[in-house]
Amino acid sequence: MKRIGFDYKLFFDLSPDLLCIAGFDGYFKKVNPAVSKLLGYSKEELYSRPINDFIYPEDRETTSNARENLTKSKPLHYFDNRYVTKNGEIVWLSWTSQPVAEKKLVFAIAKDVTHKKRLEIERAALLDNLTRANNELKELSLTTSHDLRSPLSSILGVFELLDLSKISDQETLDLIEILKLTGTNLNKTLNNFVDVLSEKMGEPAKLEEVDFEESLNEILPSVRSLIKTTKTTLYSDFSRLKKIRFNKAYLESIFMNLITNAVKYSKPDTPPVISIHSEESDGVKRLIVTDNGLGFDMESTKERIFGLHQTFHNNKDSKGIGLYLVHNQVVSLGGEISVESKVNEGTTFTITFRE
Numbered sequence: 001m002k003r004i005g006f007d008y009k010l011f012f013d014l015s016p017d018l019l020c021i022a023g024f025d026g027y028f029k030k031v032n033p034a035v036s037k038l039l040g041y042s043k044e045e046l047y048s049r050p051i052n053d054f055i056y057p058e059d060r061e062t063t064s065n066a067r068e069n070l071t072k073s074k075p076l077h078y079f080d081n082r083y084v085t086k087n088g089e090i091v092w093l094s095w096t097s098q099p100v101a102e103k104k105l106v107f108a109i110a111k112d113v114t115h116k117k118r119l120e121i122e123r124a125a126l127l128d129n130l131t132r133a134n135n136e137l138k139e140l141s142l143t144t145s146h147d148l149r150s151p152l153s154s155i156l157g158v159f160e161l162l163d164l165s166k167i168s169d170q171e172t173l174d175l176i177e178i179l180k181l182t183g184t185n186l187n188k189t190l191n192n193f194v195d196v197l198s199e200k201m202g203e204p205a206k207l208e209e210v211d212f213e214e215s216l217n218e219i220l221p222s223v224r225s226l227i228k229t230t231k232t233t234l235y236s237d238f239s240r241l242k243k244i245r246f247n248k249a250y251l252e253s254i255f256m257n258l259i260t261n262a263v264k265y266s267k268p269d270t271p272p273v274i275s276i277h278s279e280e281s282d283g284v285k286r287l288i289v290t291d292n293g294l295g296f297d298m299e300s301t302k303e304r305i306f307g308l309h310q311t312f313h314n315n316k317d318s319k320g321i322g323l324y325l326v327h328n329q330v331v332s333l334g335g336e337i338s339v340e341s342k343v344n345e346g347t348t349f350t351i352t353f354r355e
Contacts, residue, residue, distance in 0.1 A: 026050050038112060259274060335354050
């Protein structure tokens with residue numbers, strides 16, 4: 001078979017990658033047009049000055065060290081450094097270089113990875129900001145919860161000082177009992193929250209066998225008056241899946257947030273109906289919470305549903321924190337949460353647990 005002739009000069013000139021031959025003396029000996037095009041210097045300018053002159057000052061030392069290894073016949077792979085173009089722009093190049101000691105030359109090819117590097121820098125900055133914001137949120141939550149416990153303890157102390165024997169009106173006695181019970185449960189919730197948050201700031205949340213019905217019953221006293229005044233109907237069915245390996249405080253918080261949200265965003269003049277059930281199908285364990293409330297437009301809100309401070313209705317007391325907490329509690333333990341909703345038709349949250 002006849003061999004096809006090949007013009008290697010054409011390959012060198014047309015390559016979109018940066019191809020060059022450099023000497024052990026630190027000067028370019030030959031570059032392809034891609035080098036001149038990216039850096040903005042003519043070949044003559046590139047040949048007349050040391051390579052270090054074109055390198056970003058902070059990268060010159062590491063580049064010199066890498067070049068020293070090349071002179072010792074050590075190839076260079078995926079070495080990244082920055083160059084400064086003629087118009088002052090900084091570009092990132094990723095080099096693969098092969099030395100030829102007997103000729104005191106280095107054959108090198110580089111790719112422009114500036115866009116990739118910028119994305120990495122932006123991503124690192126974003127992660128840094130998110131980490132800082134998350135730590136600040138934890139600190140704020142811990143401080144707020146801690147500060148609330150003191151006045152709450154004082155209020156509970158007042159109930160202990162009340163002489164109920166001097167009160168004859170049964171309705172007043174019932175209201176005092178409701179207030180006392182609500183305060184006690186709130187105090188317990190705050191204590192659990194502080195413990196969980198403190199634990200999370202140090203070690204991962206504790207996993208244990210948690211009973212759905214028991215967890216729901218733990219938080220019901222705290223929302224009983226809310227359920228009663230809004231004429232909410234609450235259905236629950238845990239017969240198909242009674243327990244799950246999860247964090248007990250997290251599960252109670254999830255129940256609390258989803259139930260109070262369902263009541264808060266109920267339709268005017270329509271008593272809230274909330275259905276909670278668990279199930280297991282093909283080894284996948286789920287908790288499903290459905291309401292008949294206002295719902296929301298999934299198309300316009302789907303990217304923001306679980307975001308911090310995201311609100312979708314005009315309630316004055318909406319802070320956009322409940323769903324953010326629920327999402328973080330589920331995801332932090334390896335689970336997933338999804339949502340389906342239609343305006344004025346209600347919302348369904350499905351939590352899939354990792355087992």
